[in-house]
Amino acid sequence: MKTMTWTTFSQQPRAAELLHHSLRNDRLAHAYLFTGPKGAGKKQMALHLAKSLFCQEKEADACGACLSCRRIEAGNHPDITVITPDGASIKIDQIRHLQKEMAMRAVESIHKVYILEHVDKMTTQAANSLLKFLEEPPAGVIAMLLTEQSHAILPTILSRCQIIHFSPLSAEAIAEKLVLEGVSAGMARIASHITSNLEEARVLSQAEWFAQLRNVMIQLVQECKQHNSSALYTIHDMLQKSDKLKEELPLFLDLLILWLRDILYVQVDRHAHLINSDQQDVLQGQALIWTKAELLHGIDLVMETKNRIERNANAQLALERLVLQIQEG
Template sequence: MSLLIEKLQPRLVKQFQGIIQNQHLAQGYLFAGAPGTGKKELAQWLALRLFCQNLQAGKPCGQCPECQRIISGNHPDVIQIAPEKQTIKVEAIRYLKNELYKTGMEGAKRVFIIQEAEKMSVNASNSLLKFLEEPASDALIILTTTAKSQILPTIRSRMQIIDFHGIKATAAFERFTALGMTPANAQLLSLLTRDYQQAQTWLVTDSFNQLLKGVLHWFHKVLQADSEAFVLVQTQVVANAKNTADQQLAFEMIINFYDFLLVLRYDKSRTIENSDLNKLVTAAMNLSDQQLMTQLSLVLDIQKQLRVNVSFENVLEALTLKILAV
């Protein structure tokens, strides 16, 4: 059995395999990176690697009783803390500290995972800091964060920082399908986010689906160089982009769809699982690589104007005319 993280972040998994083999594991790590890059999963993988009783070529099996207890969150020596309502309270850190000073029940290392560590309250941060200054020797502490700069510098300086780089849409697609999403949904949504939770939320959000449908409709006409696209700005896109977040999201969609079309031209082996994407690919057949790239650069230029408080509708209409002229 190959765990998902081994596909998602193969380089980091390999790196930690080496670190553990050479017994160079540090006491504390800060895993930093965008949502969906596998920070929590790698922290859990490390716990599995340390406790698994059936290692296979240096990798945890994911199936033995020890692995199962960690995966289900019931291992007494693997303590996981996640924020409650946007903050990690001092009580959670107190519980953690109590646990930290106990010795390992089964003689092995103990693993502490604090997710979204930037959400620790000041009190919680200070408690953790006190512990880090005189750590228990058998503890491995892993903090995960999407906002490294918001972690106290005094905590950061006591941790080894591991930066998680963005993952590719194809890796996110594999992950989404492995987690049960249909290939059609997974392919479309993996272009827009690498975060499975985000993708799941979007799938069941009406306003998101309407915006996506509207943008796809508009974009399809744009690719066909059909002047009806100009009219669709209002009825399909503006009407479904109710606030600035939606408007930014609409631009992200357009940019990622162009990116998808361009990548496909260099990677013809890829199968298209989604009928909307297939329509876009067909519509783009008459456009050269150069035309697609010129259109994309127009979108990227105009996206910047959105931030300077101009009308979304005017910006998108002007953009549509420019693209149609390419």
């Protein structure tokens, strides 16, 4: 595993800089709330702060290799407690248990740390109990509350925390992560441009049906220019064959927009902007038969169709109409 340091948190430079600075100057707050979308690295940052507090080798950073760093990574450091919802919510018993843990003397330094994941999912009792705890923090205890939904947290809790915002990951950052997990660069790039949620992008990039959806889309664009009814057969076929593909038509249309945009990019020689960069040959061929005006008009029509389907229009009719409109030019 790559060793993280504060300067390698390139996706969240502001949060990392702020925490590092506070740690270096011995000015950490008693409680932090890390808020931001799933996959933005909140827990990773929380664990890094914990490692940096306890690391035996580095000052105000983590080496990743000493006993402390390794125990934190493995989840068995005696002075760190991580709490996640027990079922649907964090329960009062969990907070009581936490309070007991935190009241005990720290084993390995003057600090104790607790991390509460999904802190928006607390029962009212648990939230009230946590609030009291935040109001009278034991010396040396540092709280890190993590959430994707800070609006769902009691204002009284928010006001006790220093709030650190995590921004959504860029498409490039998501693609990079997926490639490290073994997804092909082409699929990673497409999935990361369809959604800015890492988890969703991961699912898409590995789903058979998503690859299928994309193949049908590419075929359809080809057939739109053939001025026969093969494009209509393709639509019919797709909708008959799989309920999943039918459900995912808005996604199909998103893929179609990205594809038409890519043909435009090829035409103006901006290959670095291509999303479907693994299909350059096909794009190159289509760039010769579509005009710029047709592509721009096509993108408009696809967006219109997407709106229509989202307003519950008959999917098959809407798609057929799209194809006929494109073919008419």
